[in-house]
């Protein structure tokens with residue numbers, strides 16, 4: 001998911017508020033208008049002076065590539081998860097490398113829910129394999145393994161559960177399913193940094209878990225991502241493949257050197273993380289307890305406020321365990337999503353759509369009449385409300401008031 005980036009729309013809102021501002025009167029909304037800020041962002045990076053100073057320290061050292069900071073970030077993340085970690089340039093690269101390290105390539109198939117960011121699909125197709133779109137559980141909006149089971153063929157090599165919005169659904173059932181069919185599990189945990197499942201941190205168990213640290217994720221390193229696994233061979237391959245396949249270059253880079261005399265035995269990519277990114281990530285990891293609690297408390301606050309409204313239903317997350325990345329809601333039948341989103345936008349409130357199902361995209365559509373009944377039913381009712389640690393409860397009041405008067 002990216003920042004709300006439509007410049008035209010932002011400009012239109014700015015012009016709207018500049019031109020009409022508080023002078024625009026709608027019946028019953030005078031009070032709200034006078035409180036309405038020019039824009040409530042759907043998501044944003046939440047940074048302090050500490051991140052800025054950390055970046056400045058790297059710039060002062062004049063070593064910007066992959067070195068000491070990345071090494072330390074990996075060590076700190078390894079302590080956090082209790083497992084080896086490899087940092088890369090983004091979450092898509094993390095998924096791509098994890099799949100490649102599992103030996104997945106041309107002719108193979110990977111089961112993945114259609115309702116996910118296109119990054120999950122692109123990471124699979126980047127290996128030459130085919131992403132097989134699957135349906136979702138209507139409650140958690142995570143992969144429905146019973147539907148996935150129907151799509152298994154002799155070419156199926158892996159399953160990619162996507163931890164939609166930060167929740168993981170019935171992950172133990174997905175692992176049972178994978179064991180039954182001998183599949184690798186590559187968890188797309190881009191949304192779920194810090195989430196626990198039955199008291200265990202996502203990433204601290206399972207086969208391979210991939211995170212994203214892009215600008216708006218639960219922690220950010222500007223862009224960035226990581227692969228977490230206890231599988232030594234996977235981690236060795238990932239470490240080499242992120243540095244163009246140069247064998248053992250990671251060790252050299254961590255000492256501020258590089259390999260001159262080396263061998264390459266597999267396809268590699270320019271996917272390593274830079275020290276500038278790691279410097280931001282290290283501060284964010286330290287701040288994570290505070291950032292996580294803010295996200296959880298804001299989601300709880302939304303839940304409470306929205307429980308009084310019949311037109312919307314939030315996802316039923318247990319925020320003792322889930323650290324939410326986004327706050328999607330389902331609209332009641334008969335509510336026009338387009339008109340509601342426009343109404344909120346008129347009040348400076350940005351909303352999102354997570355996500356246009358991938359089987360509807362030309363490049364990933366297996367056939368024109370490919371059917372995913374739950375996804376088809378759920379997607380038209382889905383929209384996302386603003387959520388980020390700098391959001392205030394007053395802003396949530398405003399959003400909920402607006403939803404209520406719609």
Ligand SMILES: Cc1ncc(COP(=O)(O)O)c(C=O)c1O
Nearest residue numbers: 001090091092117119190212214
């Ligand atoms: C579900 C999901 N998977 C993967 C990614 C890819 O992460 P990145 O943007 O860091 O490449 C994202 C990013 O938004 C995502 O939302």
